[in-house]
Amino acid sequence: MNSTRDLLAMATAKTWRPDQPISRLVGVMRSGVLAVERRIADGRRVLCVLFKQGDLIDLRRSERLPQGQLLALTPATFLAFDETRFDAYLSTCSDTATIVQDQLREHTARMRDHAVDLACKTPTERTASVLFEFKRWPPVYEDDSFRLPIRRRDISDYIGVRAETLSRCMRSLESERLISFLSPRQVRLTDIPTLRRIANGGRPRRSKPVQ
Amino acid sequence: MNSTRDLLAMATAKTWRPDQPISRLVGVMRSGVLAVERRIADGRRVLCVLFKQGDLIDLRRSERLPQGQLLALTPATFLAFDETRFDAYLSTCSDTATIVQDQLREHTARMRDHAVDLACKTPTERTASVLFEFKRWPPVYEDDSFRLPIRRRDISDYIGVRAETLSRCMRSLESERLISFLSPRQVRLTDIPTLRRIANGGRPRRSKPVQ
DNA sequence: CGACTTCTTGAGGAACGTCAACCGCAGTGG
DNA sequence: CCACTGCGGTTGACGTTCCTCAAGAAGTCG
Numbered sequence: 001m002n003s004t005r006d007l008l009a010m011a012t013a014k015t016w017r018p019d020q021p022i023s024r025l026v027g028v029m030r031s032g033v034l035a036v037e038r039r040i041a042d043g044r045r046v047l048c049v050l051f052k053q054g055d056l057i058d059l060r061r062s063e064r065l066p067q068g069q070l071l072a073l074t075p076a077t078f079l080a081f082d083e084t085r086f087d088a089y090l091s092t093c094s095d096t097a098t099i100v101q102d103q104l105r106e107h108t109a110r111m112r113d114h115a116v117d118l119a120c121k122t123p124t125e126r127t128a129s130v131l132f133e134f135k136r137w138p139p140v141y142e143d144d145s146f147r148l149p150i151r152r153r154d155i156s157d158y159i160g161v162r163a164e165t166l167s168r169c170m171r172s173l174e175s176e177r178l179i180s181f182l183s184p185r186q187v188r189l190t191d192i193p194t195l196r197r198i199a200n201g202g203r204p205r206r207s208k209p210v211q
Numbered sequence: 212m213n214s215t216r217d218l219l220a221m222a223t224a225k226t227w228r229p230d231q232p233i234s235r236l237v238g239v240m241r242s243g244v245l246a247v248e249r250r251i252a253d254g255r256r257v258l259c260v261l262f263k264q265g266d267l268i269d270l271r272r273s274e275r276l277p278q279g280q281l282l283a284l285t286p287a288t289f290l291a292f293d294e295t296r297f298d299a300y301l302s303t304c305s306d307t308a309t310i311v312q313d314q315l316r317e318h319t320a321r322m323r324d325h326a327v328d329l330a331c332k333t334p335t336e337r338t339a340s341v342l343f344e345f346k347r348w349p350p351v352y353e354d355d356s357f358r359l360p361i362r363r364r365d366i367s368d369y370i371g372v373r374a375e376t377l378s379r380c381m382r383s384l385e386s387e388r389l390i391s392f393l394s395p396r397q398v399r400l401t402d403i404p405t406l407r408r409i410a411n412g413g414r415p416r417r418s419k420p421v422q
Numbered sequence: 423c424g425a426c427t428t429c430t431t432g433a434g435g436a437a438c439g440t441c442a443a444c445c446g447c448a449g450t451g452g
Numbered sequence: 453c454c455a456c457t458g459c460g461g462t463t464g465a466c467g468t469t470c471c472t473c474a475a476g477a478a479g480t481c482g
Contacts, residue, residue, distance in 0.1 A: 036323060038323075038327050040327070040331065040332070040411055040412030041408065041411050041412035041413050042412050042413075042415050044331045044332075044412055044415070045331075046326070046327045046330040046331050048323040048326040048327055048330070049323060049326070058316060059320070060316055061316065061317060061320045062313050062316065062317055063317060064320075067320070067323070067324065068323065068327075087309070090305070090308070090309075090312070091305035091306075091308070091309060092305070094301070094302035094303070094305070094308070095302075097301070097302070097305070097308050097312070098298070098301075098302060100312065101301070101308075101311065101312060101315065102273050104312065104315040104316065104319065105269055105270075105271055105272065105273065105315065106272060106273055106274060107319055108315065108318055108319055108322060109270070109272045109275075109278070111319060111322040111323070111326065112247060112249075112259040112260060112278070112279065112322070113278060114326060115257070115259040115260075115322065115325060115326060115329060116249050116251070116257045116259055116279075118326060118329035118330050118371065119257040119259070119329050119368075119369075119370075119371030120251065120255045120256075120257050120371055121251070121255075122437085122438095123437090123438070151460070151461090152460075152461065153460070153461085157330075158330075159330075160329065160330030160331055161438085161439095162438075162439055162440080163460090163461075163462095164438090164439080164440085164461090164462075164463085165437095165438060165439075167461065167462055167463085168438095168462090168463085171462085171463095184460090184461080197252070200251055200252050201251030201252035201253050201255055202252050202253075204253050204255070205436070205437070205470095205471060205472080206436070206437090206472095207434095207435080207436075207471070207472040207473070333469090333470095334469090334470075362428070362429090363428075363429065364428070364429080372470085372471095373470075373471060373472085374428090374429075374430090375429090375430075375431085375470090375471080375472090376469095376470060376471075378429065378430055378431085379430085379431085379470090382430085382431095395428095395429080395478085395479080416438095416439065416440080416468070416469070417440095417468070417469095418439070418440040418441070418466095418467080418468080
């Protein structure tokens with residue numbers, strides 16, 4: 001669409017290597033994975049958001065200072081916008097403004113989903129849930145297999161679980177024949193209905209021992 | 212500002228009683244508290260977002276169906292917009308569109324903060340954090356006291372902790388003279404620096420017993 | 423006062439975080 | 453070719469923590 005092309009014309013392409021911190025706050029992802037990293041007092045680390053190809057990034061905050069650090073989890077390419085020119089353009093082109101608003105709404109909807117995962121799901125349920133999230137990321141294959149886009153350490157910081165626990169949950173799902181690893185990074189979901197049930201709360205904490 | 216007044220003129224006022232589910236997806240909060248409630252398979256309940264006075268609500272989702280139910284936690288009044296007229300108005304008035312975009316960005320920023328709480332903080336830390344969140348809500352008093360705007364059950368579902376655990380955390384903070392209860396609903400923060408340290412990760416899990 | 427909901431307190435146990443050690447792999451240098 | 457190093461990931465042991473269940477206290481409304 002025309003308006004989007006105009007917008008892209010005013011952008012400058014940037015590339016980042018893994019672990020490289022990023023100061024720009026507005027842009028569009030072209031490839032790779034970025035995340036907003038936050039650390040609290042004693043070093044605990046959280047990745048509150050992941051950005052993949054096609055995502056609009058706009059971390060500006062009107063009232064308070066921006067919290068957290070944008071950084072690359074994989075080699076990433078990015079189209080950076082000059083903030084003031086970006087805003088000026090949006091106010092002249094309502095089509096593009098609508099697209100941006102849709103992106104922002106979609107982003108908040110995904111964050112609500114993620115908040116549900118973090119607030120009440122068990123580690124196994126979170127693992128299943130994040131696997132579905134990654135399955136939807138491009139590129140999408142037909143055989144329900146996909147490549148884990150980021151390190152397990154980063155996945156665990158994203159779903160609020162220790163790396164050791166994530167490892168055990170992955171192994172547990174694998175031993176139940178629900179997923180299988182073609183390589184350490186390549187996963188296939190072999191029983192999607194059961195996995196979906198688990199991801200939606202099908203593996204709660206047991207209060208009594210199983211008889 | 213003029214544009215906002217025009218927008219408000221095309222809205223219809225609504226009131227809700229507690230626990231009343233709400234089907235409208237776009238509007239502005241005038242009073243009370245609304246929340247997006249989600250339940251997963253075995254009945255676990257999460258409040259992924261809270262909306263207070265002044266917040267813009269826009270839960271529309273472009274790609275998939277909206278997840279979760281908007282409901283009132285207290286008696287609430289709300290200005291509901293007709294969705295198509297709202298969008299049409301935004302495309303003609305860039306000032307208002309900018310305001311809406313700012314609101315959406317601020318909202319995502321708050322959700323990132325909340326994700327950090329949920330992902331890695333201990334129940335005591337989450338309690339301190341949510342107390343600061345409520346302290347910022349209107350009305351703001353000078354003596355660092357405020358009224359808990361919602362039931363404890365709802366607070367606990369918001370911060371991803373059982374109601375019993377929240378109760379114990381509140382009591383623990385009270386016994387340390389960090390907060391005090393003027394009434395079951397009225398709280399005063401009596402040691403804000405310490406509380407802020409705790410809210411930012413100052414009360415981690417102990418792996419070794421204290422000697 | 424009684425019926426109801428909300429909140430609190432207590433006891434008990436599974437689970438997940440913590441620590442430590444190990445494995446596999448890639449890169450490096452002798 | 454091998455030893456060494458560093459990183460990412462895995463496995464095991466252990467104990468605090470917080471969830472679960474149950475019952476009681478406190479507040480609310482008729």
